[in-house]
Amino acid sequence: GDLLPADGVLIQGNDLKIDESALTGESDHVRKAPDKDPLLLSGTHVMEGSGRMVVTAVGVNSQSGIILTLLGAAGDEGDARRDRRGA
Numbered sequence: 001g002d003l004l005p006a007d008g009v010l011i012q013g014n015d016l017k018i019d020e021s022a023l024t025g026e027s028d029h030v031r032k033a034p035d036k037d038p039l040l041l042s043g044t045h046v047m048e049g050s051g052r053m054v055v056t057a058v059g060v061n062s063q064s065g066i067i068l069t070l071l072g073a074a075g076d077e078g079d080a081r082r083d084r085r086g087a
Contacts, residue, residue, distance in 0.1 A: 001045035007062045008053035010038040016049035023063065 001019060010016065010032050017029040022043045029047050032040065040053050043064035059065050 001047045004040055004042050004044050004046065005058070006042050006055045007057040008040045008055045010034050010040055010051050010053050013051035014049050016051045017047045019045040019047050023067070 004018075011034055013033055016032045018032055018040065020030050020041065021027050022045070023041055030037065032038065032051070040051075041064070042058070042062040057063070057065075060069055
């Protein structure tokens with residue numbers, strides 16, 4: 001499946017199923033349709049179907065970007081604590 005590079009809203013789709021396990025941990029594929037559950041998130045994979053979306057966020061402003069930023073900030077705090085202890 002293709003990796004979605006950005007967050008967006010589905011405006012047209014044909015039997016679209018998305019693997020959101022990278023973000024949610026849930027292994028079931030999620031059916032997406034413009035009238036029901038139209039949100040598509042970066043870092044997820046298209047498993048079946050096709051569609052068009054309007055991009056709403058990219059890079060650090062996307063959901064995967066926000067998660068990576070938060071994880072990086074947590075890692076930086078750990079480094080700062082080690083530096084203060086002299087380790």
